[in-house]
Amino acid sequence: MVRQETPVFRSAMPTTRQVRALTWRLLEWYDEEKRDLPWRRTSNPYAILVSEAMLQQTQVAAVIPYYEAFMKRFPSVESLAAARESEVLRMWAGLGYYNRARHLHAAARKIVDEYDGLVPARFADLLFLPGVGRYMAGAVASIAFSIVAPAVDGNVARVLCRLLALAENPSVARVHAGLEEIALRLIPSERPGDFNQALMELGARVCTPARPECPACPVRTLCKALKTGNPLDYPATAKRPASESVEEVCAAIRRDGRYLVVRRAGDSGRYRKMWEFPSVELEPGRDPQRTLRDYVRETCGVAIRVDEEWAEIKHQVTKHKIRKRVFLCTAQKKKDEGGRMKDERRGKRRKDMQDAVNEEETRRWATLDEIRRLPLGAPHKRILDLLSESGDFFGMDF
DNA sequence: AAAGCGGGGAG
DNA sequence: CTCCCAGCTTT
Numbered sequence: 001m002v003r004q005e006t007p008v009f010r011s012a013m014p015t016t017r018q019v020r021a022l023t024w025r026l027l028e029w030y031d032e033e034k035r036d037l038p039w040r041r042t043s044n045p046y047a048i049l050v051s052e053a054m055l056q057q058t059q060v061a062a063v064i065p066y067y068e069a070f071m072k073r074f075p076s077v078e079s080l081a082a083a084r085e086s087e088v089l090r091m092w093a094g095l096g097y098y099n100r101a102r103h104l105h106a107a108a109r110k111i112v113d114e115y116d117g118l119v120p121a122r123f124a125d126l127l128f129l130p131g132v133g134r135y136m137a138g139a140v141a142s143i144a145f146s147i148v149a150p151a152v153d154g155n156v157a158r159v160l161c162r163l164l165a166l167a168e169n170p171s172v173a174r175v176h177a178g179l180e181e182i183a184l185r186l187i188p189s190e191r192p193g194d195f196n197q198a199l200m201e202l203g204a205r206v207c208t209p210a211r212p213e214c215p216a217c218p219v220r221t222l223c224k225a226l227k228t229g230n231p232l233d234y235p236a237t238a239k240r241p242a243s244e245s246v247e248e249v250c251a252a253i254r255r256d257g258r259y260l261v262v263r264r265a266g267d268s269g270r271y272r273k274m275w276e277f278p279s280v281e282l283e284p285g286r287d288p289q290r291t292l293r294d295y296v297r298e299t300c301g302v303a304i305r306v307d308e309e310w311a312e313i314k315h316q317v318t319k320h321k322i323r324k325r326v327f328l329c330t331a332q333k334k335k336d337e338g339g340r341m342k343d344e345r346r347g348k349r350r351k352d353m354q355d356a357v358n359e360e361e362t363r364r365w366a367t368l369d370e371i372r373r374l375p376l377g378a379p380h381k382r383i384l385d386l387l388s389e390s391g392d393f394f395g396m397d398f
Numbered sequence: 399a400a401a402g403c404g405g406g407g408a409g
Numbered sequence: 410c411t412c413c414c415a416g417c418t419t420t
């Protein structure tokens with residue numbers, strides 16, 4: 001925690017007396033009001049690491065069921081380290097930002113290899129784990145190991161900027177560093193983890209971005225932003241670049257009651273090593289059906305007939321506005337259809353026995369139930385749900 | 399429908 | 410520093 005002091009907020013630094021009042025009131029409020037969350041019932045550092053990885057960019061309500069299932073499946077660092085990446089992705093599927101899962105998996109392996117299976121207890125060591133930055137290192141150090149370290153996430157940054165009436169943008173590196181310094185000064189040595197969580201809880205439940213409930217705030221009398229009369233002016237926010245429209249076409253290809261799903265490459269880009277219905281970006285002016293047919297033939301070696309445009313999925317991620325048109329397709333039967341059927345049956349028996357993904361596998365004819373158990377990104381999960389809803393109807397064709 | 403939020407890593 | 414990852418809530 002040794003850092004050069006940045007002069008950014010020196011004038012904003014609260015006095016010792018203010019600090020004491022703040023920590024005391026905040027902790028008292030937290031003891032009274034804190035939510036009963038699964039990861040607050042444990043002191044297991046691994047469980048806290050998992051919860052913090054999931055909570056990045058994701059809200060508590062969405063995390064809870066994933067956390068429970070993940071901890072049941074991987075109850076220890078060793079069990080996570082021993083797992084296949086595809087299994088880890090599968091447990092994460094639907095939570096989004098899948099790099100977090102890959103990093104957490106890599107972190108578990110590093111903890112087993114280099115730290116004897118024990119989550120390192122020092123801020124600097126935590127920082128060396130994949131997927132662990134200053135925020136997560138501070139959160140785990142303070143919550144799991146009672147170390148006085150700042151954990152400045154979006155909630156905490158907003159709370160501090162309002163308390164001290166700092167009209168700065170916390171995403172600017174120097175501003176963020178200044179906020180960490182202030183946070184460090186506020187943390188009481190007795191309960192660092194609870195204090196950090198109290199700041200986050202306040203940001204999540206009272207000092208919210210658009211409609212803060214100032215009258216219910218335990219530290220309102222110390223809040224400089226409230227004194228100005230315009231708490232919403234703090235912190236300053238940056239303008240976001242306009243979002244970009246992306247057109248995609250996607251093929252739901254049926255054959256003998258199964259659908260073709262493909263696994264994306266593992267080297268770069270989004271949704272690495274995850275499964276999807278064959279999908280490709282549609283360049284402006286190109287014919288969707290032809291694009292799809294060519295794409296599937298070239299990448300999967302499967303000849304298809306495009307039957308009908310069937311659904312439209314709208315998916316917004318960060319600055320991309322994706323419109324995905326889903327086409328129902330039929331695989332053209334090959335001449336050796338009989339032999340193929342037999343192969344398919346053999347494949348089915350094998351997969352029913354064990355559901356694991358072969359690391360080499362890049363495509364599969366799978367039933368909807370099988371697909372449900374593969375790691376799928378959010379848009380393809382929605383397509384799967386739509387196909388399942390229509391299952392009875394399409395069943396007529398098989 | 400649009401805007402807002404937002405950690406960590408790579409380069 | 411800037412850009413990328415690939416998703417939810419709030420308004």
